[in-house]
Amino acid sequence: MTRFGVIRFPGSCDDMDAVLACEKVGEAEILWHRDRDLKGVDAIVVPGGFSYGDYLRVGAIARFSPVMESVIAFAREGGPVLGICNGFQVLCEAGLLPGALLPNVGLRFVCRQVGIEVVDTDTPFTSACEEGEVLSIPVKHQTGRYFVPPEQLPAVRVVVRYAEGGNPNGSTNDIAGVANPAGNVFGLMPHPEHAVDPLTGSADGLKIFESLARVHAVA
Amino acid sequence: MPRVRVLVRPKEGILDPQGIAVERALPALGFEGVSNVHVGRLIELDVEDRSQVDAMCRKLLVNPLIEDYEIVS
Numbered sequence: 693m694t695r696f697g698v699i700r701f702p703g704s705c706d707d708m709d710a711v712l713a714c715e716k717v718g719e720a721e722i723l724w725h726r727d728r729d730l731k732g733v734d735a736i737v738v739p740g741g742f743s744y745g746d747y748l749r750v751g752a753i754a755r756f757s758p759v760m761e762s763v764i765a766f767a768r769e770g771g772p773v774l775g776i777c778n779g780f781q782v783l784c785e786a787g788l789l790p791g792a793l794l795p796n797v798g799l800r801f802v803c804r805q806v807g808i809e810v811v812d813t814d815t816p817f818t819s820a821c822e823e824g825e826v827l828s829i830p831v832k833h834q835t836g837r838y839f840v841p842p843e844q845l846p847a848v849r850v851v852v853r854y855a856e857g858g859n860p861n862g863s864t865n866d867i868a869g870v871a872n873p874a875g876n877v878f879g880l881m882p883h884p885e886h887a888v889d890p891l892t893g894s895a896d897g898l899k900i901f902e903s904l905a906r907v908h909a910v911a
Numbered sequence: 912m913p914r915v916r917v918l919v920r921p922k923e924g925i926l927d928p929q930g931i932a933v934e935r936a937l938p939a940l941g942f943e944g945v946s947n948v949h950v951g952r953l954i955e956l957d958v959e960d961r962s963q964v965d966a967m968c969r970k971l972l973v974n975p976l977i978e979d980y981e982i983v984s
Contacts, residue, residue: 792977799928
């Protein structure tokens with residue numbers, strides 16, 4: 693059974709939903725930001741929230757926490773790392789993913805259900821999805837505009853895009869989530885962990901966690 | 912200890928919605944003839960060794976992908 697480690701920074705607020713989502717497909721435990729020990733987990737989730745108050749820049753301080761040193765080493769060895777919302781911002785600041793997240797074009801905090809199209813199913817996070825499948829998942833952020841310098845854009849491995857006409861923040865090319873070239877690090881602004889039960893409107897987000905569990909079962 | 916100021920600006924060419932919001936607000940208050948408004952950050956530090964500030968900027972204070980900086984005294 694896949695064992696997930698969910699990072700908890702001061703200011704994380706989606707860590708428990710991430711744990712509940714992971715527990716639908718495996719086991720999960722919280723990893724405290726000051727600990728370097730990843731406790732032998734199979735996959736890491738860097739959850740949403742406002743790590744270290746989002747001071748300076750989103751993700752900038754969290755990226756230098758003790759646990760992130762271990763997460764960076766884990767990712768470099770090929771371990772799967774999923775960053776959601778603030779977690780995505782942290783992974784970009786850590787240099788594990790290309791680009792950066794900027795304030796939404798409308799300057800407003802956006803909180804709503806969006807459709808995201810899966811454009812790359814050849815990752816440990818999307819293998820349970822069909823190519824072109826649109827997942828209904830909520831976004832809730834104020835700093836979610838994905839940006840990379842134009843010259844770097846062609847090399848970016850886009851995994852999910854906002855469905856046509858549904859870009860909530862002005863992200864370049866409707867990009868909602870990207871992976872590193874190897875595919876073992878994935879970050880996205882929408883929250884799959886908030887969409888794992890039909891009771892809350894959609895269970896589409898579960899496919900991300902099922903994909904991770906499936907990869908581990910095969911390995 | 913020497914006082915150092917770091918000015919951080921959104922990189923040129925990157926859409927700066929904060930700057931746009933301020934630029935649009937000013938004429939509404941009767942201030943005409945304002946353009947090219949950008950909103951950045953001021954970081955003030957007392958440092959023993961001023962020569963380290965540039966390294967601090969590159970490692971933590973600034974994200975060079977999206978921001979430019981200038982060290983002033």
